[in-house]
Amino acid sequence: MSNHTIQINDTTLRDGEQAAGIAFNVEEKIAIATLLDSIGVQELEVGIPAMGHEEAQSIKTIANLGLNAKLLGWNRANLSDLKASIDCGLERVHISVPVSDIQIAAKFQGKRQLVLDRLRDAINFACDRGLSVSVGGEDSSRADESFLLYVAHSAQEWGAFRFRFCDTVGILDPITTYNKVSHLVSHLSIAVEMHMHDDFGLAMANTLAGVKAGALSVNTTVNGIGERAGNAPLEEVVMGLKHLYGIKTGIDTKRLVELSRLVAKATNYPVPPWKAIVGENAFAHESGIHAHGVLQNPVTYEPFAPEDVGWERRLVVGKHSGRHLLLSVLQQHGITLGQAEIQSVLDAVRHQSVQTKRSLTVEELLSLVPQG
Numbered sequence: 074m075s076n077h078t079i080q081i082n083d084t085t086l087r088d089g090e091q092a093a094g095i096a097f098n099v100e101e102k103i104a105i106a107t108l109l110d111s112i113g114v115q116e117l118e119v120g121i122p123a124m125g126h127e128e129a130q131s132i133k134t135i136a137n138l139g140l141n142a143k144l145l146g147w148n149r150a151n152l153s154d155l156k157a158s159i160d161c162g163l164e165r166v167h168i169s170v171p172v173s174d175i176q177i178a179a180k181f182q183g184k185r186q187l188v189l190d191r192l193r194d195a196i197n198f199a200c201d202r203g204l205s206v207s208v209g210g211e212d213s214s215r216a217d218e219s220f221l222l223y224v225a226h227s228a229q230e231w232g233a234f235r236f237r238f239c240d241t242v243g244i245l246d247p248i249t250t251y252n253k254v255s256h257l258v259s260h261l262s263i264a265v266e267m268h269m270h271d272d273f274g275l276a277m278a279n280t281l282a283g284v285k286a287g288a289l290s291v292n293t294t295v296n297g298i299g300e301r302a303g304n305a306p307l308e309e310v311v312m313g314l315k316h317l318y319g320i321k322t323g324i325d326t327k328r329l330v331e332l333s334r335l336v337a338k339a340t341n342y343p344v345p346p347w348k349a350i351v352g353e354n355a356f357a358h359e360s361g362i363h364a365h366g367v368l369q370n371p372v373t374y375e376p377f378a379p380e381d382v383g384w385e386r387r388l389v390v391g392k393h394s395g396r397h398l399l400l401s402v403l404q405q406h407g408i409t410l411g412q413a414e415i416q417s418v419l420d421a422v423r424h425q426s427v428q429t430k431r432s433l434t435v436e437e438l439l440s441l442v443p444q445g
C-alpha cells in the first residue's frame with residue numbers, strides 16, 4: 074500500500090448536474106452533499122452561484138450544513154460571479170478561463186491577453202476578500218502547451234492554490250494525458266487537479282494517468298454523470314486508486330453502492346447493469362465456467378469482494394450456465410439429480426432463458442426439475 078493520498082473533489086452537484094436532462098432539487102442536493110461528506114469525500118464542487126435564485130439558495134443551504142468537506146463554487150472570470158459565490162457564504166472559489174485558442178475565439182474575442190487580464194482581476198478580487206482560489210484551464214487538452222503553462226504559472230503567481238487541467242471535450246488518451254500533466258506538474262509548485270470527460274470512454278483511465286503523472290486532486294461524479302458522455306465516475310476512480318495503485322483516498326468504499334443509488338434516483342436515470350463497481354451485474358455470475366470457478370474461490374472471477382463497495386455476489390442460472398452451478402443451487406433446496414437429469418434441466422433452462430430473454434428465478438428453475 075502506498076502512503077501517497079489523492080484528494081477527491083467531487084463535482085456531481087456542478088458538472089454532474091450539467092448533464093442534459095438532470096436537475097436536482099434542493100433536498101436532493103442536500104442529501105447527495107451529506108452522503109458524499111459522510112463517506113469522507115474531502116471537497117465538493119457544489120454548483121454555480123451565478124445561476125442565482127433557487128440554485129444560489131441551495132448552495133447557501135449546503136454551505137450552512139456544517140459539513141467537513143471543503144465546498145467550492147464554480148465561477149467564470151468575472152466579478153459578478155465571484156460576488157454571487159461570496160453571497161452564498163462560500164470561502165473557496167473556482168475560477169475558470171478558456172485556454173485553447175478555439176475556446177478563446179468563442180469567448181474572449183480571440184485575445185489571449187484578455188484571458189490573462191480577466192483572470193488576474195478575478196484572482197485579485199477573490200484573494201483580497203480572503204477566499205481560497207482554484208483556477209481551471211478550460212479545454213487545457215487542446216491548448217497551446219506553452220500558453221497553458223503560462224496561464225497556470227500566472228495563476229500560481231497571483232495566488233491560486235491549485236490548477237485544474239481540463240479535458241473539456243474528452244479527446245485525450247492515457248499516454249498523452251500522462252505527458253501533458255507531467256509537463257505541467259514539473260513546472261508548478263501548486264497542486265494540479267484532473268477534470269476528465271468521457272467522450273471516448275477514457276475519463277477514468279485518463280484520471281489515473283494524471284495521478285501517475287503527479288496530479289494530487291481529481292474531479293469525479295457519482296455514476297459518471299456530467300456534460301455529454303459524462304465525467305470520471307467517483308466509484309471507479311476511488312476503487313481504481315485503491316486496488317490498481319494502492320493509493321488511499323480516505324473514502325468509506327462500503328457505501329459506494331448506496332451513494333450510486335441515491336444519485337441514480339435523483340437523476341431519474343437508472344445505472345446500466347454492467348456499470349463498473351456499482352452496476353447490478355458487477356458481481357453477478359451466470360456462465361458455467363465462471364460460476365464453477367467462483368464456487369471454489371470467488372477471487373477466480375472477481376477483482377475484489379463485493380462487500381468492499383456495499384454490494385453482494387449473485388450466482389444466477391441462465392442460458393450460459395453449466396452443471397456445477399445448477400447442482401449447487403438445487404442442492405441448496407435439498408434436490409440431488411443424476412447426470413442425465415441435470416443435463417435435461419440444463420437444456421430446459423437454456424430454452425426458457427432464450428424465450429424470456431433473461432436469467433431464471435429460483436422458482437422457475439425448481440419448476441423445471443422432474444418430479445418424483
Ligand SMILES: CC(=O)SCCNC(=O)CCNC(=O)[C@H](O)C(C)(C)COP(=O)(O)OP(=O)(O)OC[C@H]1O[C@@H](n2cnc3c(N)ncnc32)[C@H](O)[C@@H]1OP(=O)(O)O
Pocket residue numbers: 088091121123124148149150151169170171179180181211241300
Ligand atoms: C466546461 C464547463 O462546464 S463550463 C460551466 C458551464 N456551466 C453552465 O453553463 C451551467 C450554468 N450556466 C448558467 O446558468 C448560465 O450560463 C450563466 C448564469 C452562467 C450565464 O448565463 P447568461 O448570462 O445567460 O450567458 P450565456 O450562458 O448565454 O453565455 C455565457 C457568457 O459567459 C461568457 N463566458 C463563458 N465562459 C467564461 C469564462 N470562463 N469567463 C468569463 N466569461 C465567460 C461567454 O462569453 C458569454 O458571455 P456574454 O454573455 O458576454 O456573451
Ligand SMILES: O=C(O)CCC(=O)C(=O)O
Pocket residue numbers: 088167168169170208209210211212237239240241242268270
Ligand atoms: O473548471 C473549469 O475550468 C472547467 C471545468 C469543466 O467543466 C470542463 O472543462 O469540462
